[in-house]
Amino acid sequence: MPLALPGIGVSKGTAIGRARVLQRGQIEVLEYALPSTRIEEEVERFLRALHTARQQLRSIRARIPSGTPDEIASFIDTHVLMLEDATLTSGPIEYIRTRQCNAEWALKLQQDALVKVFDAMDDSYLRTRRDDVEHVVSRVQHILLSNDAHHEPFAEDSEGPRIFFATDIPPSDLLLLHHQGIAALVTERGGPLSHTAILARSLGIPAIVGVQRAYQYIVDDELVVVDGAQGVLLANLDETELAYYRRRQADEKRLRSGLRRLKDRPAVTLDGVKIALRANIELTEDIDAMRQTGAEGVGLYRTEFLYMNRAEPPDEEEQFQIFRQTQRRLRGQPLTIRTLDLGADKEPLSATAGSQNPALGLRGIRFCLKEPELFRGQLRAILRASAYGPVRLLLPMLTDLSEVRQTRRLLLECLGQLEQEGKRFDPHLQFGGMIEVPAAAVCADGFARHLDFLSIGTNDLIQYTLATDRIDEKVNHLYNPLHPGVLRLIRTILQAGRSAAIPVSMCGEMAGDPDLTRLLLGLGLTEFSMPPAAVLEVKQVITQTNVSLLSRRVTRLLRCVHPEEVIEQLDRLNRET
Numbered sequence: 374m375p376l377a378l379p380g381i382g383v384s385k386g387t388a389i390g391r392a393r394v395l396q397r398g399q400i401e402v403l404e405y406a407l408p409s410t411r412i413e414e415e416v417e418r419f420l421r422a423l424h425t426a427r428q429q430l431r432s433i434r435a436r437i438p439s440g441t442p443d444e445i446a447s448f449i450d451t452h453v454l455m456l457e458d459a460t461l462t463s464g465p466i467e468y469i470r471t472r473q474c475n476a477e478w479a480l481k482l483q484q485d486a487l488v489k490v491f492d493a494m495d496d497s498y499l500r501t502r503r504d505d506v507e508h509v510v511s512r513v514q515h516i517l518l519s520n521d522a523h524h525e526p527f528a529e530d531s532e533g534p535r536i537f538f539a540t541d542i543p544p545s546d547l548l549l550l551h552h553q554g555i556a557a558l559v560t561e562r563g564g565p566l567s568h569t570a571i572l573a574r575s576l577g578i579p580a581i582v583g584v585q586r587a588y589q590y591i592v593d594d595e596l597v598v599v600d601g602a603q604g605v606l607l608a609n610l611d612e613t614e615l616a617y618y619r620r621r622q623a624d625e626k627r628l629r630s631g632l633r634r635l636k637d638r639p640a641v642t643l644d645g646v647k648i649a650l651r652a653n654i655e656l657t658e659d660i661d662a663m664r665q666t667g668a669e670g671v672g673l674y675r676t677e678f679l680y681m682n683r684a685e686p687p688d689e690e691e692q693f694q695i696f697r698q699t700q701r702r703l704r705g706q707p708l709t710i711r712t713l714d715l716g717a718d719k720e721p722l723s724a725t726a727g728s729q730n731p732a733l734g735l736r737g738i739r740f741c742l743k744e745p746e747l748f749r750g751q752l753r754a755i756l757r758a759s760a761y762g763p764v765r766l767l768l769p770m771l772t773d774l775s776e777v778r779q780t781r782r783l784l785l786e787c788l789g790q791l792e793q794e795g796k797r798f799d800p801h802l803q804f805g806g807m808i809e810v811p812a813a814a815v816c817a818d819g820f821a822r823h824l825d826f827l828s829i830g831t832n833d834l835i836q837y838t839l840a841t842d843r844i845d846e847k848v849n850h851l852y853n854p855l856h857p858g859v860l861r862l863i864r865t866i867l868q869a870g871r872s873a874a875i876p877v878s879m880c881g882e883m884a885g886d887p888d889l890t891r892l893l894l895g896l897g898l899t900e901f902s903m904p905p906a907a908v909l910e911v912k913q914v915i916t917q918t919n920v921s922l923l924s925r926r927v928t929r930l931l932r933c934v935h936p937e938e939v940i941e942q943l944d945r946l947n948r949e950t
């Protein structure tokens with residue numbers, strides 16, 4: 374009887390290989406008291422472990438193969454920086470001295486304190502930083518416990534493809550395993566937004582997270598199959614079943630090499646409709662990944678990452694320089710800069726700390742309008758960057774037209790100042806807004822009359838429409854992009870754009886899901902923005918689609934009220950040639 378263990382598929386692909394069960398991440402740390410004469414010695418031991426951890430990471434970094442996306446090096450840099458940060462270095466030393474305890478315990482206390490802070494945050498990106506803390510701490514704990522300065526986490530293994538099982542694994546270790554030819558990764562913990570998941574996707578390693586009790590069922594060396602697309606781990610398969618998965622692997626290989634050939638092909642449907650495919654980026658370095666896909670510029674630049682992990686926000690000049698550099702890398706392609714989408718939860722030092730319900734609190738444009746000085750600096754930086762190439766300004770979380778009016782007023786003030794200072798800018802800078810609040814979607818016609826373009830933020834639109842927290846695991850199953858309520862709102866926004874003759878793009882995750890591409894094309898979407906890794910697959914669907922044949926089927930799908938009917942209609946839509 375085959376055994377199927379469900380999890381969350383975070384990186385697609387099929388892998389067949391022998392299980393390799395790692396114990397990493399399962400460290401039991403105990404407290405023991407030290408005599409006062411041994412305290413400074415313990416501090417020294419802790420500092421040596423930090424030093425070793427940094428050396429390990431630097432050596433991993435030096436072995437990154439060329440062509441690996443920049444984000445991978447930056448994951449490791451982040452971990453090196455954390456090992457140098459006072460929060461992780463001084464805190465435990467303080468504990469060793471005040472509690473007179475061992476370094477492992479002191480580090481654990483500091484980790485618990487940090488994890489508590491991250492857990493209280495209502496932001497998915499920041500939550501992934503918690504994983505970073507855990508990964509870095511785990512590395513140092515292993516060094517402390519093993520006392521082995523040359524410790525390499527995994528022994529080389531030459532016997533064919535290996536599927537690794539771990540409670541959790543840091544991105545740097547995944548990179549090491551990649552060098553050793555890891556076939557797939559299965560973890561008990563983690564989520565689709567963790568850095569390890571992002572890394573697995575960019576390295577093309579099939580991965581499933583959240584597989585409960587895998588350790589209980591899988592033993593070392595057992596032959597297993599990972600179905601990354603479905604998020605299922607399979608064991609105990611007979612020859613016929615294994616043959617099926619081998620065929621699937623071969624199909625996927627063919628598909629991947631076919632996709633790479635699409636890079637320089639225009640995204641045009643079979644009936645000649647030109648579709649704009651742009652990239653969502655968080656860092657300037659993401660442009661390199663974007664370039665490998667042939668995407669035409671940036672449809673969403675999330676600027677809040679410039680404000681995170683630092684005590685003081687970046688000033689106008691710093692932001693201007695970063696925007697300029699990003700733009701330079703784009704070589705004339707458009708750069709859509711979204712203004713700061715922080716909220717009380719993401720900026721605990723702000724005046725908004727302690728919000729009862731941060732997702733409904735002072736976030737996005739609301740926060741910026743409450744902090745006009747901060748906002749002005751960013752607006753001026755964006756305006757100044759617009760003098761050097763096509764820049765579009767995008768406002769997040771619009772609910773009310775008064776937010777557009779107030780921002781426009783601030784923008785005009787900034788324009789006047791810049792003119793007086795003799796600084797250049799594009800007076801025709803495109804001014805757009807994200808539609809991600811249901812009220813704004815219903816009233817999209819009003820926004821369309823006052824803005825140059827709209828962008829649909831489905832990640833938030835779904836969460837607010839369905840009253841389902843986008844990062845709460847307990848209600849994950851209710852977070853449904855295909856809910857008729859969501860689809861009808863998207864249709865309303867697209868119609869508003871058409872009536873006002875302004876472009877409407879989509880930059881939420883829906884835009885990068887190839888299973889939804891035809892549906893979105895049928896709804897009339899012609900501008901998509903998505904993570905670079907999704908571009909080629911979406912382009913492939915576009916080039917195989919005849920838009921003129923979709924509209925009747927999509928109208929029928931939109932009339933469905935039962936979730937099963939919607940799925941059935943979508944299946945038909947995707948199967949049609």
Ligand code: PEP
Nearest residue numbers: 809830831832833880881
């Ligand atoms: C969205 O909400 O769809 C979106 C793109 O913005 P973010 O995910 O940054 O909230």
Ligand code: MG
Nearest residue numbers: 809830832833
């Ligand atoms: Mg959003």
